Amino acid sequence: MSIPSETAIEVQGLECRQGERTILRDVTFSVRRGELFFVIGGSGCGKSTLLKHLIGLLPVAAGRIAYFGSDFTAAGAAERRAMQQRFGVSYQYGALWSSMTLAENVALPLQEYTKLSAAEQREIVRWKLAQVGLAGCEDQFPSEISGGMRKRAAIARALALDPPILFFDEPAAGLDPITSRSLDRLILEIRDNLHTTMVIVSHELPSILGIADRAILLHRDVQGILADGPPRRLLAESTDPRVREFLAPEDVVSAVHQP
Template sequence: MTPDPIIQVDRLVARYGDDTILEDVSFTIDRGEVFVIIGASGCGKSTLMRHMLGLDRPFSGQVKVRGIDIHGCTDKQFRRTLRNIGVLFQNSALFGSMTLAENLALPIMEYTRLPQKAVDQLIRMKLCMVELSGFEGHLPSEISGGMKKRAGLARAMALNPEILFLDEPTSGLDPVISAEIDQLIRHINQSLGATMVIVTHDLGSIMNVADRAVMLDKKRRGIIAEGDPRTLRNSADNPDVRRFFRREARSESPAR
C-alpha cells in the first residue's frame, strides 16, 4: 500500500498556561491504518488528541487533516473536515436526556436526507454492529459502562467517517468485552476502511489492533518510540519503552 497521509502533525507544541505538555511532536498517519497513541498516564496522550481534533489550539505547529490545517483554516473548512471525523470520548459523552436511538439519530438526521423510518432501521443496524440490539429505547444512565462505550462507538460511526478517534475504548471493561471491542475495531477498519486513531494503554488491545504506534513520554514531552508495537516490544532500545510493553515496575520490588 502506498503511503497516503490522512493526518499530519507537524512540530506541534502544546502548552496549558506555562506548562509545556508536548514539545515539537511530528508524525503522520496513513489512510486506512490503525494508529495507536500510547504512553504512561499524564504524558499528554489526551492533550495530543484534543489538538488533533481542534478542541485546543496549539502554541505552535500544525495539524493537517486531509491536507487541511485545522487550526489555520476557515470555519467552513474546519466544519467540513469535522464531518469526516468521528470521536468516541473517554466517558462516551452520550447525551443523558436522549435514548440511545436518539443519540445516534441526531447526526444522521442532521446530515442525510433519509426519512425517519429508514433512519430507525439504520440505527438498529448500527446498534446491532456493536451488539446492542434491543437497547434502542434505553437511556445512557440505564446501561452498563461497556454498553455505553459501544453505544458511543456506534454514535461516532453514525456517518461512517473516514477517521475515527477512540479515547481509551477498552478502559474499565472486562477482558472479554475488551477483546470484542478490539475485534469490532478490526472489523470496522477492514470493512468500512476507516482510519483509526486510538489512545490507550491497554497492552492486549495494542497488540491486537495496532498497525503502528507512537509512544509519548512525560520527561521528553514528546515521542520516544514509533513503529509496529510488536517490534517495539521485542527490540526497543529505550528501557522506558520496554518497561511499558513488558508491564514492569520502574524499580525492583523491595521484597526481594
C-alpha cells in the same frame, strides 16, 4: 516511502498547550489510511491533550495538522467544520446522554450535521447499533445497559456519519478483559469493512500488542514522542527502560521479586 494520497493524517512540529502550559512540543507523525494508530503512554503524558488538538477542540500553539492533504490548522471556520464532520469521536469521559435512549444518542450527529428525515435517521441508527452488536437496544437508556454496551453505543454514535477517521480515547477503560477483547474485534471489523483510519488512545497492553499497526509512545520526560513504531517491534527491540516499563511491565514485576 508512503504514497501521499494514502496519508490520512499528517502532523508536523505540533506544539500542544493546556492554557499557558506546554504539554507536548515538536510532535511529528503521519497515519496511513486504514491504519490502526495507537497513542500510548503513562497517565498525564498528554494523550487526551494531543487528541483534542487533532480534532480541533483545542487551538494549536505551533505546527501543522493535515487531513488527506488538506491543511486543518490553516483552514477557515467553514472548511474546518466540514473537515470535522469527517471525524467520528468517542471521548475519554464522553458518556452518553443519560436522559436519552440509545437511538436518540446515536441520532445526535445526524441531527446536527444532516438534513435526513426522521425515518431515514431511524434506519441509520438501527443499522449502526446492529453494527456494534446492539440490535434491538434502540429504546434502552444508558443506565439500563452494561459498561461494555455503553462503550459500544458511544462507538455507534461516532460511526453515525460514516466518518473516514475515528478517534477513540480509552475505548476499553474500565471494561473486563473479555469485553475489552470483544471491543478490539469490533475495532478490527470496522477497519476491515469500512477501511476507516483510527487513532486510538489506550492503556490496554493486550489491545496495544494485539491490534495496533503502529503506536507513538508519549512521555513526560521528553514532552513528546519517545518511541514510534509497531508495538511488538518496540517491545522486541527497544532498550529504553521507559519504553520497556510501559510495554513490558512484567520485567519490572520480576525485578521486584528478585532478592
